[in-house]
Each structure stands twice: as structure tokens, then as C-alpha cells.
Amino acid sequence: MKTCSALAFLFLGTAALVHAQASSPPAYVAHAISDNTRPAADKQVDNDRRPAALIAFAGIKPGDRVADVMPGGGYFTRLFSKVVGIKGHVYAVVPEAYASKAPPERLKSIRALAVDPAYSGNTSLLIRPYDRFDVGAPLDVVWTSQNYHDVYGAVSVFSVDGSTGPEQAANLDAAAFKALKPGGVFIIVDHAAAPGSGGRDAHTLHRIDPATVIAQAKAAGFVLEAQSDVLSNPQDGHDKPIFAPDIKGHTDKFVLKFRKPSSLAKAEP
Template sequence: MNKIKTLCGFCATVLISTSPLTQANELQQAVIGEHRTASYQARDEYRNPQQTLRFFDVKPDMTVVEISPGGGWYTEILAPYLKDNGKLIAAHFDPNSDVEYYQRSHKNFMQKVEANQDVYGKVEVSVFQPPQKLDFAPAGSADRVLTFRNVHNWYMRGAGEENLNKVFASFYKALKPGGVLGVVEHRLPGDRPAEDMEQSGYMHEAVVIKAAEHAGFKLAASSDINANSRDSADHPKGVWTLPPSLRLGEENRDHYLAIGESDRMTLKFVKPAQE
């Protein structure tokens, strides 16, 4: 443990925090843990969870919100990493939605959480169902808000950029000043028409940045951690042509497996410390 001594006027405060090496080891243990689903672990080579979470500077004593966790791919890593000293809020679909898919996804996630209390016992589950339900955490309470491969859904199911503006504003509201929004999203080449975002599952990086900045965020850094130069982002069934979905079944299966998962942007935004 490292001790950091901070002097302020006549008082001295001693802050205890884990060292970067200890944090890295804890994150690695969460990634390689036996609790993880085998098919999920097989995706690590494309999703690079250790590098991605380090890029977003996620520490084990933080309050982290995972937006729309789906089946819990990242939840399997974040839950044990944050369990002892932090908090994970899983902002999932509305279980009372009229959409059967949302109901089923939420039910499956809750079954996963309830089946392994040793790992997921401290996960808090809230509702995030844009554009109606956006208050997934108390205002100014989160150190990190993370979203993985979700932005296209909000764009496609809502009113395009108008819906994105509402979503990113909710992220801004939930974060503490100085907090970080981490975004991983399928990337559409900049020279492709905007219409391609409507059905393909790929997004222009400039559109994602614009929505974040509209909410008040500042782009702190971008990374090619999750880039894939083999992906042309031009497939018959959009991003779902590629693994793990493989919507074409056996048709050109080896070709799409050789490409791997999609080319992705990885963006780190910061809510200014002083507004």
C-alpha cells in the first residue's frame, strides 16, 4: 500500500490507496477469473479489456456505471474488480418495458447476478431506457461512466443525433466533476455517407465526439486499442455479419472469422472539474 500525505493549512490528511502495480494485478485477476464465461473470454483478443479499462483509468475504489451491459460481458470483469472497495452500477433495460427483448435481456442478466453472489453480490442494477428513462444514477455520483458498443443502438432506435444528445447529457449529469466517460463503438470510415449509420451498426467517430461535446464533455484522448484494420465496415448484415453474431451463418464464415470483430473507436471524455 502507498501512503500519500497531503498537507492543507494546519491539518494533515493521510490517504491510503493501492499502488498502480496492485491495481493492475487486481484487474488481471478479474479478467482471468474462473467465474468468467468461456465464450466471453474467447472475445478478449478483440475487446482487450485490461488495456481498455486502464485507458479509461478505472480504479478499484471508484463508483463505475456500466451502461446497457446486455449479457454482462464487462460486468464479469468490473464486478469482482470493484467489489471490495468500489461500486458497480449496471444501468440495464427497463424490465417493465413493452419490448419483449428488453424484458428477456434484463431477466437473463438478473439471473446471472443472482446465481453468483460471491462475484456479483454488490452490483447495483438500475434502469436506463432512453429517451424516457435516463436517471440511472444520482447526479454527480459516478467516477466513471462506461459504454461498450451501444451508441449505434441509441442512434438507430431514436431520432438520430437528437437521441444521442439526450443520452450523453444523462452521462454528464451522473458524473462527478473531473469524472470520465469511456466509449467503445463500432467505427464507420469518415468518407462513408451518414446514411450508413442508420442500419449498419457502425458510427462516424465525429458524430460520437459531437454528441459528447454537445453535452459539455471534453475529448481527453483516443486510442486504437480496439482498432481492426481488416474490417472494411461494409458487410451485408452490417456489423452483425462479423463475429460473434455471424448473421450469415455458414455463408463466407471463414472469411468473416478471419476478419475478426469490428473496427472500434475507443474514446475518453472528461467532465470539466469546474463548470
């Protein structure tokens, strides 16, 4: 079996591969993770989701404006809210297509989070199409975790009539690029497919080849800065759906960090 991270060098160019480390996270990250307003269900999966390492890798810090795109139940949204603090803001961005097609209970948790006094002071819920999630101010970070394959694979509740999955994913990348400030960061975490498979398994196995994600993000104007192996799993053969009982919660995942070039500051209106 080959790991995503082992082959990623073929596509990273000069980008750095950041290995998982046991060093202590910044205090504001540690405080966010230990915050007593977090649901017990969130805390129970911290060992698998590795939030301290991921947030440190992304560089999210107090005062930042962060878009958590396709936030699910709000696992990372809650953490980001505590990290950015009262001087920052978190935008939970739900795709318009998903909001119109998904059963109402799928949005119950994120809607409740947005009005929860523990988070509502600096957290907003936004429903936006893939090609637009402006928030009225430049963002420091756009983040999406374990969702890109759904968009690319046109999984039913994520699909948009009249367009293909790859088009939707390209629109998401372009929207992230536009919404970020020059020098801003785009983080994509997802389940790895077999190297060379492209988007073949996005709809069926709910996996995607990181090389495909990299190519699309670069086409939108991003520069690939680094990749982390914090969520890699060499035992994953990339040949089973992510929901298979023997791999669920432990798939080989890639973590990509893209940056919007700072030199665009003068080129943008």
C-alpha cells in the first residue's frame, strides 16, 4: 500500500511536506480545544481529527476572519470561534444547493450553533452559491474539511443543476481566491484516493486524488505552500468507501495549504 503523502512529492514541487509533530500548540489553540462549551461528541473525536495540529498548520490566530465552508455539524466552526476571539469572525458557509436539497435535520446543528450565545458573538451562518461567498470583508483563511470530493463528484445534495461536479469545484476555488485577502490561506482536507485516479472515485468511494485538487486550486491562482501528513494512514488501501466499517474515521487524508499571492494586492481593485 502506498500513502498519499509518500507520493505527494510528485505534485508538490517546491512546497514543503510538514510532518506531524508532538510540539505543544499555541495557547489560544489549546484553550479553544479545552473550552467547556464544546459538545462532548466533538471532544470524543479529537484524537482522530487532530484539531490542534491542523489549526496550527493553517496558522489561524486571534483576530482572523475565517470561512468554514461546508461546516457539517460545526466541529471546526466552534474551535475557530474560540481561536479567533472577539476581534475575529467565523463564517459557516453552507452551499446554496446543499441547503435546498439536504434534509432539514442536516442543518439543525449548524443553525443552532449560529445562535448559541457561546459562539454567536463572532460566528455567522451564510448560505451561498459555490461561485460566491463574499462576507463583506477580506478573509484571512478559507477552510473546507472532507467536502471537496462531494462537490467534485456531484454527490446529489451538493450538485447544481446544469453544471458538472468539476465545474462546481472550480467555482469554489475561484470564490475562495476572490474572498481571501492577498496572502490569505486556503486549506483543503479530504479523503485520499489512489494516486493517478483523478476524480474517478469522488462520487462512489467519496475520495479524490490530491493531484486533482492541487491542479484545480492552482488553476484558480493559488500557490501550493505546504502539505501536512498529520492525518495520513499508510494502512488505507484507497479502495474502499470511506464509510466501510473497517476504515471509517481512519482513512488516509491529505491536508493541503494554498496561499493567495501577496503580489496581487496592487492588481486587485
